[in-house]
Amino acid sequence: VLADGSNWNPGSGAGFYGFRDSTWKLLESQASTLSRVKSYSFKSFAASSGTRYIAGFYELVSADLNLDQGSTTGTMGGANAPYAAHAILVAGGPGVASGGTGGVGVITVSGTSVTDEGVRTTSDSEVIVSDTTAMTTDQYFETTLKWLGQVTYTLSQNGNRTTFDADFNVGFVKYEDWGNQDFTINTFEVVGLAGANDASFDISLCTHSADNWTYDAASFTFPANIIVSMATVHSTESDLDNKIPFAFKDVSLSVSITGSADQPTTTVPNGYLIQIVTGANGSVQFLDAHVSGTIN
Known part of the structure; x- marks a missing residue:
């Protein structure tokens, strides 16, 4: 049987136990089984040079949406594309809600959702911002739902306002959360083979959080919440040479990821991604990256 070590501790902490000779004996510690x-x-x-991601992705629209009472909807994504990703919003500042006697702006995301259990729901919706007048510049919002295909962002108001607006960036995010579990990353390792010379190459392990997002009316991009970067550690010895192997490893990490959280905060990441930057086409012939840790 499995003991959690707190509600029940047969004597040696969390782990698997067997009962023999009138006592519980530790068969295997929980720590070793949860790596x-x-x-x-x-x-x-x-x-294909540029910035790419593995273990997830950021799919963002460069130009912002400018919605108001006369133009209340904007879209994100391509029809029938299998994103299965969270919709996000980064605010350009507080929205206006005036005229009438009361009410605030509300932003809703609608479309076809899908759960981690494989349940697909058409005509689904989720309020992503419940009060646009309380938004602050660069504030990050994310739906708990994941979406397929194109979604619609709709600005409405919950009173009798005659004037209301909101400016914001939109996109999709997908990140690794180890099956919605809480865990601690301790090792990041990379090995690969170069397919061309590249003096701009870098690979980084990054957290996904609500921190460091920046609203931009024309050139919205992702933040780099970097845990560790090959170019930073290796310094000048991080260039790729054609047909030459390369590697990177850091075993000193201790990064907590709250994968069970539906949404991240500025201080609590709920996933990670691996960012790859190339400055030459075809410069990575192949690359394998490994992330190690323990379930909390």
């Missing part, structure tokens, strides 16, 4: 390694692969193709 995990997740692995990911990447290859850069022709005309």
Whole structure:
């Protein structure tokens, strides 16, 4: 049987026990059974230099949405695309709600949702901002639902306001959370083979959180909440040389990820991604990345 070590501790802490000779004996400690390694692969193709992600993705729209009482909807995503990702919003500041006697702006995301259990729901919706007048510049919002295909952001108001508006950026995010579990990352390792010379290459392990997002009316992009970066650690010895292998490893990490959280905060990340930056087309012939840690 499994003991959690707190509600029931047969004598040696959390772990698996068997009953023999009138006593409970530890068969295997819980710590050893809850270690995990997740692995990911990447290859850069022709005309593919730039910033890419594995273990998740950021799919963002560069230009912001400017909604008001005369134009209340905007869209994100391509029809029938299998994103299965959270919709996000980064505010350009507080929205206006005036005229009439009361009410505030509300932003709702609608479309086809899908759960981690594989339940697909058409015509679903979720309020992503319940009061646009309380939004602050660069504030991050994320739906708990995941979406398929194109979604619609709708600005409405919950009173009798005659004038209301909101400016904000939108996108989809997908991140690794080890099956909605809380865990601690302790190791990041990379090994690969270069397919071209590249003096701009870098690979980083990044947290997904609500921190460091910046609203931009024309050039919205993702934050780099970097845990560890090869270019930072290796410094000048981080260039790729054609047909030469490369590697990176850091076993000194101790990063807590609250994967059970429906949404991240500015201080509590609920997932991670691996960011790969290439400056030359086809510079990564192949790359394998491994993230190790323990379930909390």
